[in-house]
Amino acid sequence: MWKKKTTIAALSTLLLAGALPAGTNAAVVTKSVQAFYHDIKIRYNGVVVPTTTEPFIIDGTTYVPLRMVSTLFNKNVGWDGTTYTIDITDIPDSRIAALEAQIANKDSQIKSLEQQLQSARNRISALEDEQDDEDDVEERINDLEDDLNDDYEDYFEDLELAVKLDGDEDEIEAEIRVDLGEYKDEWEALSDSDIEELVEDFVNDIWDEFEDADVDGVIYDTDGRKDLYDFEGDASKEEIFLDGDEIE
Template sequence: MKSLKSMKKPVIITAVSALAISGALFSQSTYAAQVTKPIQAVYNNIKIIYNGTEVPYDAKTEPFMLDGVTYLPLRLAGTALDKKVDWDGTNKRVVIADKGVPIDQSTVTALNNQITTLTQELNTAKAANTTKDATIAQLQKDNQTLKDDANKSSSSTLKDLERQLNRDYRDKNNANADITLKGDKNDITVTIELTESRWNDISSSRQESYLEDISNDILKTFKDADIEGTVKNSNNGNKLVTFEADSKGNVDLEKLSSKVDLSELKRVLLNDFDRKYNNVSIDFSVKGDSSEVTVDAYVKTDDWNSLTYYQKNRIQEDIISDIRNKNVSRVKGIVHSNENNSTLATFNY
């Protein structure tokens, strides 16, 4: 025989609702009152399962069905879902909220210990970093001191070398040059000062050899130095030549051209050669700069042929001399026939 608990059992429940009542006698006011209303609820031993586990309840909180809808108390549902359920009697409200998550004190203690350990490790690392920074700063200071000492030593050695170079090269090639060195063991600048005429009196090959000898002597003392230099006119400071030397002392020479007063040069030539030899008249055309001047001399063919071999050579040498006196490095010349512009002679220096 089935137990009464497992059988469907209709029960009459009195429900409370609010009704608004108004009438002729109370036309000026309205009030609410609790009323009861009978309903047919069916208890059918309904079970509540949450995440595979049955939620227990008692007779007061047993779920029931009404008109095909299952009803269960909010407190029972809230408990099953781990929610906090309260009744606000004043405002007639059911309040549902999340429960606070309790933290085990041992967990808190472990976390605090971990924080303490990490803080100590951080402080230790900071102290070590401070020590490293101090060490680096001291090393940088020591390194700078060594550099300063090396520069002082290099400067002293550079001055000694400068004096030696002046002793060895001042009068070489009759240059009467003054040599100055500046820089350090890695980069050395050489300045050689002499008159432009003395520099031009040195042939191009000897000029290059002169600078190579100086560079090689520098490299004997400062083998890793980069050398660059300038040859200057001691009268006005104008640059005559710039040069660079590689680690083997090979010199790359760059001659600097300057303007020559070609009109003045032509006037000098005309004055010097106006009927100087056998009453021969010579006209001139000049072009170029201080690095090289080309001169064209024009003379009648018969007049040129009337000159002796010695006179012809003397004319060419004197033309070169007049041009070289204007501090010109190289001279190229052609003697032309006035009649047909044919070449009668060529000369150069």
Template sequence: MFTKKKKIIAIMVAVLVLSLSFSTTSFAASISATLNAQFKALKILLNGQQVTMESQPIIVNGSTYLPLRAFANLFNKNVDWNATLQQVTITDKPDNLVTSLQAQIKEKDNQILVLQTQLAAKSGGKSLSDMEKQLNRDYEDYEKMDVSITLSGSTSKITVKVDIGDEDDWDDLSSTKQTKLLQYIADDLNDEYDDPDISGTVRDGSTTLKTFTVNSSGTVKISSSSSSLSNFADELEDDYDELGDIDKLSISLSGSTSGTITFTVKIKYSSFEDEWDELDDDEIEDFMLDIQGDIEDEYDDADVKGYIKDSSDSDANMASLSTSGSFKRYSDYD
């Protein structure tokens, strides 16, 4: 029984040595040898986990040998034998999970690239001045009208003035075509800038025909000029954003477009006390008269008066202007 076992071992060793001897082409002739080898009950651990081998390792002259195919299987490799070339080829086995994960990573990378491109386009959008020029090129002859578009404010809060040249031409348009023009403008602004707050007016010169806003979904909502006091106050705030060296002004309108409109300019006196004291009466009066004149141009039927107030005390008047244009600067802020 022992002799038979030794013969089997000798045959296995001969085959193993024969395979190794042909791993390069420098050995053209067959080489065989009889070696003394023994089986050894060894534990093989792969990353801390014991694995089971189909063929047991053998020990020859103190060195442990594993069958090449069994060893390659441990590392997910293919082993191919080319009898003609007497050559062993080892290649990676395809891993479907890895391939799937790699495809998912590539898809995510592409999505990130698209988002980065969109973000760069948003953050690097046109200035309002350049955007205004583009809109005028695109819509200056909309429905054969003489359209002029003005943008003011900032890229996050945009005020649009659409002058259509002749009220009759505007009135001749269907409500659908009127809305389409304003929607085209809003869409272009939303495409260029990141979720801006958009509002505006449609004018015939100094006369406001319509006001409009754009909701969070980008849809234009048109209203008549009678409800435009708050929108026009925003326009005034854009146009009159400083008085001398005083900035951060706020302007509000109240009243009726067919009665009396009151404008209120608020200044944080505690922050601009020196700047206010340096202003002479004429500068303040001219500032208030200009605002009064713009409101009267906008609303022909309204009488206009106004106040400059300390924003920290709504009851404290710093200056006033009556409907007849009579100006007063109050002594507490003189």
């Protein structure tokens, strides 16, 4: 490996005097320096980088081509001869732009998923509220059924009745049950007005708890397993029907 020493005339900025603009007002100073060339190589990430301008050493400082080194670091280099300024700027990296676009797309997807998740949570909350309401209505119907069984068990003397309710707050399905195998004589002794009064009192008791519920019911013989009477209650009109005829 050989070493060479060269004396060169340079500006203090290491720019050749001939490269300076003639019209500048700044004082131009020249001086002779000794530059040492020692076959200096530039290695970037372990790979030797070729350069058309060989690096050199002056007073223990190694000088390398700025433009070549800036390119390695993805920079632009410009020379402003008016102000004697070297401008170094970033070179836009298309990979960064692509990554930023991907990130923006992912952010959009995340936002959409978050909105879907919130919508699902709102739906679940609404369903839970509906279920709570349904549970509350079911509990009220069960409580009313218990109360009606207590009230109507001895509605007629020597004749036991039972009540079964189902439905919701808009429509109640009802059964008044009687065992004619045990109470046939007592049942047959009832008059039409007795049956009408029974149905009227029964529907009104339901409306006391569910005033907007229509009532669809039967009087059912548990022994013969058949319907004895049909009755209805129209809540909006406050009308009660027994076998299709309105009870006056």
